[in-house]
Amino acid sequence: MTAAPQRRAAAVLFDKDGTLFDFTRTWSAWALGVMDHLAQGDGLLVAAMARELRFDLDSRSFWKDSPVIAGTSREAAECLARGLGGRDAAALESFLSEAAARAPVVEAVPLAPLLDRLRGAGLRLGVMTNDNEAVAYAHLGQVGVADRFDFVAGFDSGHGAKPSPEPLLAFAAALDLSPAQVVMVGDSTHDLMAGRAAGMMTVGVLTGPAGAEELRPLADAVLPDIGHLPDWLRIVAT
Template sequence: MESRKTPVISGIVFDKDGTLLDYDASWGPVNRQLALMAADGDPVLADRLLMACGMDPESGHVVPDSLLAAGNSAEIAEGLAEAGSPFDAEVLTAKLDAIFASASELSVPVTELAPLFSRLKARGLKLGIASSDNERSIRTIIRRFGLEELVDFVAGYDSGHGCKPDPGMVLGFCAATGLTPEQVAVVGDNNHDLMMGRNAGAGLVVGVLTGTGSRLTLEAGSDACLNDITELEQILA
């Protein structure tokens, strides 16, 4: 764990997939499902679509900052359509949103989320979740893991705050909580998350290694690069 600065932080904006949820355990099967759907059941085309969107169909490795690593439903849908899906992007977006919402019921958390969030709230911190997934999926995760009373702000790509790496989700969190960007830490597993934090002027930008990013891809753009979110409490102490 390497940390460069630790300003006074009063709020944290978490990415969801790869940050709160273990990416490989949660999304590997989902990526294969969505590719087969987009290929209308053709396994050869499904593999080609996976590769076009950033996943090796044999190893399951997802390229950091690729569409599957960092894109929202609309962006992934456009990539699938351009790569040869027989469905258009509008149809694919709706199908992907439905798949992602259903997948939230099977997602694997990085750690027990409610105890961690409770400890962070006990420090007086405001907490938010900002994801390239749709808002319905985020709220499913919140209900599933008992975070309803612990999360102060939710933003998906369809919540009206713009998309990563633009700063809108962080600025929306600030507007909802009364904090300034300098009081906020942004935590994520890829450079879209880190750039969102930088673009918003966040006081602390933290990368975690439980998603598609690596220490090599995250260290340059982060103030701290952690193995996972359980190490946050150490750098906030």
């Protein structure tokens, strides 16, 4: 059994994609649809965009080293622009944001009861994603949990992007907490690197492309999904 945290947590900061939402079930089919739309029937352009995104067309999934996994929507737009032969990345980023906000997200676990259990234990909750803030709110609203969070930030919220610790420190400051009182939960090394640099407790989850062997060196615990977080925090069910 994974050891409980040695410090008492006062707050949990979640990554979004791959953590709150299952990465592959949410984004693989969506990415293929976006590439098909942009290519307008040109299979060579689909293949070129897939190479830039590090997306395997045969398995319909992202390679573990894809810049999309932990990157920003701006980075994804730049990849697509290269695959399209130098299209305007800014216009593509705007298109991606609009399309992503409509993506049918798949919860990693039923979120509302889990978040209510954490809040019922007195924990403050936040989301920090390398997606943009508007898309984050759209996805949280889509599954009816936006009101469970005290803080939601994207790479464009003015605090920077992971693996920088700055957006994580902004969460702690907004809640008037020491970083040592916060648990950063994420599915990528970017998430956990940011958490470690911020002086937070770190928990990796396996609902994104990264495996346990990649996350374990940076994590206080690696869990199958966020549904196991209350047990790790020793929160008693009510």
